[in-house]
Amino acid sequence: MGRNTRKRRTPLATKIVAGAAALAVGGGGLVWANFYASAHEEHGGHNRTRSAAAQVATIDCPDVGQQIRDVPDRARGEVDGELATMDSQITDAYQRLATTRRAQAGDAQFVGNSILGPLKERRKAIIDRIQLEINRAGGRADDNLDELAGCQGRPADQMQNGGGQNGGDGQNGDGQNGGDGQNGGDQNGDGQNQDDNGNGVAGPVADDFIDINDVQPNSRNSRNGLAANGDGGSTGTFTTECGVNENNLFNSDNLIAAPGVDNGAHHTHDYVGNQDNDAFSSDQDLAAADTSCQNQGDKSTYYWPVLRLQDGTQEFDAGDQGGGAEGNIGKILKPAQAEIKFVGSRQGDVVAMPKFLRVITGDAKSFTNGDANANSSWSCSGFEDRQVTDKYPLCPEGSQVLRTINFQSCWDGQNIDSANHRDHMAFVQEDGSCANGFQAVPQLQIRLAYDIPAPTVENGQVQNPYAVDSFPEQLHKPITDHNDFINVMDEDLMNEVVDCINRGEDCQ
Structure with a gap:
């Protein structure tokens, strides 16, 4: 499939990041929100806030x-x-x-x-x-x-x-x-918000957070995101070190879902790996680009919506589409660590991914679409057996917020993309096998760790919340988290990844 080679604006990374300042409510941004009071209860000795009638x-x-x-x-x-x-x-x-x-x-x-x-x-x-x-x-x-x-x-x-x-x-x-x-509108009819966490945007709300101690161990019921590897089959791993976006490469494009469309994502992404990522990048552009990965043979692009701390910081995109103009406000939080790893199959050997294979996992519209394609896992370091998909965790002091996604690892053997950007890839079945004649390829697993002070939740209010960037109408819900990948490894490196995994070794 051909790609648009037209290039456009200078990357957002070249803009100067403004100093911390209160983000003015207004200025063309999405500034409406209204939340009813939430009920506060004690649960197992830990505070937990539940929404009594959140009606945004x-x-x-x-x-x-x-x-x-x-x-x-x-x-x-x-x-x-x-x-x-x-x-x-x-x-x-x-x-x-x-x-x-x-x-x-x-x-x-x-x-x-x-x-x-x-x-x-x-x-x-x-x-x-x-x-x-x-x-x-x-x-x-x-x-x-x-x-x-x-x-x-x-x-x-x-x-x-x-x-x-x-x-x-x-x-x-x-x-x-x-x-x-x-529902949930302006109760006074005067256009003023009565309860918007003080930040002027719709979400997140108190009920989007949960104390990690209130999450039952091993209770996550996810139909997607199964780890492909296990004790049998191909047990090796390949880790690629690509940094945490030290080059400040940000934009609100989506090269996979909206090629050739400026601001196709309506929210800002972090990029690691390939350094020529915008809506107008062709496969040839990707192949010729620099990479942030230590192994220069890996020019793959790995990207995900940024996390922000809604603390009043006015970021470089505070007035831009994809940023503050579409309700994505506050300080962008880079991961303290980004672990990018490929693993094998429980049922046998894996085969090489084709170059320029595109994979979207998770669903940026899960709040309105439903959870069938939701595929994110939120947790805290030291509590990895407690995973949630539809809540942001409140972690104790000294514990990092963890954000993990396991990608689809069954490939149809023919296509690098599909019309809905999903049908050419599938998740493994419960036994780790691929259905419908699909072939097992190395499974990409991304684990992001963040140093984030736990927001304060009191009386149905959340102060200084963190949230994933989202389409405006998705209200920053954690279930909308997603991740994107384009394989731009050279042939020799991809063969090395496959051989390492099939031999059962741990390589990088």
């Missing part, structure tokens, strides 16, 4: 990209661009939702008539274009995609469950079900 309205749209399958290669660039425009439409609709609280308080139909109805029409126009582009390129577009045009407003404490699809939620998006968008 957001925009919930079916994820069209995950439903698309048959897209000819020559149409993928256009389709990805249309899907990125859909993301921008949702961002714009959420901004309108977040800045019209007074109008909503005075008109129960405002959200449906003024936000959701027009949004549905704009989405339908894009879906029509996507269908036309697929058919024109020789594919066969799904005639039912129109059913995904409608969105709804809903309270933030009602996450969709399972499936990775919104199903019926998208079917009623005709502008008449906007009542949910009224």
